[in-house]
Amino acid sequence: MSETHRDQYLIREEPYYRTVEDEVRLYEAAYAARMPVMLKGPTGCGKSRFVEYMAWRLERPLITVACNEDMTASDLVGRFLLDADGTRWQDGPLTVAARIGAICYLDEVVEARQDTTVVIHPLTDHRRCLPLEKKGELVEAHPDFQIVISYNPGYQSLMKDLKQSTKQRFGALDFSYPGAAIEAEIVAHEGGIERDQADRLVQVAQRSRNLKGHGLDEGMSTRLLVYAAQLMAKGIEPRAAAQMALVRPLTDDPDMRDTLDAAVDTYF
Known part of the structure; x- marks a missing residue:
């Protein structure tokens, strides 16, 4: 792989990331x-942004894969394609990352089928290699290669959890929504609003997070708070911005919407 090919995956500008602990x-x-x-x-809560920030900080290329239940092993490692000249092999994102020494980030990995995720196993132990069985090639991972996965353990059914044989190949970092002061700082910076307004948005979010398991699958994320802040920065009235970016995406239940709308009214 050429340096030019590698360079296209580099993060050029520093992503904004607010350190919470010692991650x-x-x-x-x-x-x-x-x-x-x-x-x-x-x-x-900032998992993907953290990976982007670390790739920038370490000056390493980053290849991100959004996992889904229809993703096959071939989507990750590659496949033969037909073109005017016959068949040719095209590497998948995991293979490209292993070849060029990128950080390969598999986002929401449990969404992929378990028979798909097992293809990463040889890359996550002492072998650090990727067998391309269809091509008859063994790709030795570049010395700079690393694999990172993310998932939301509180939102997965037992059917969709990771196998122990997969989990125990990784070191793990726990992420959560940051404390109120830090979260407000992030929302103000990313959304372009005053700190006082960001504080109020965070208070609304905390109300919603207390309802997780009591009518809501998830509370309002930091990402949604930034969306609301961005609308407010564009001149949208705070209550309307909160309804569009915070309440409506979260639930279709009329009673729960009323409850969340009331929380918005309390702070705006």
Whole structure:
């Protein structure tokens, strides 16, 4: 793989990431050991942004795969394609990452079928290789290669949890929504609003998170708070912004919407 091909996956500008605890130091140590890393936490709490930030900080290319239940092993490793000249092999994102020494980030990995996720096993132990069985090639992982996966453990059924044989190949970092002051700082920065308004949005979100398991599958994420802030920064009235970005995406239940709308009214 050429340097030009590798360069297209580099993060050019520093992504905004607010450190919460010692996750940066822990990840740097894991990367130095080329340890596979698992990021566990609720949706929209900053897992993907953290990976982008670390790839930028370490000056490593990043290849991200959004996992889904229809994804096959061939989608990850590659397949033969037909073109005007006959058949040709096209590497999948996992194979490209292994060849060029990228960080390969499998987002929401439990959404993929278990028979798909097992293809990462040879890359996550001492072998650090990827067999391309259809092509008859064994790809030795580049020394800089690392695999990172993420998922939301609180939102998965037992049928969709990771196998122990997969889990125990990774070091793990727990993510959660940051404390109120830090979350408000993030929302103000990313959304372009005043800190006072960000504080109020965070208070609404905390109300919603207390309802998880009591009518809501998930509370309002930091991502949704940023969306609401961005609408407010564009001149949308706070209550309307909160309804569009916070309440309506979260639930279709009329009673729960009324409850969340009341929380919005309390702070705006």
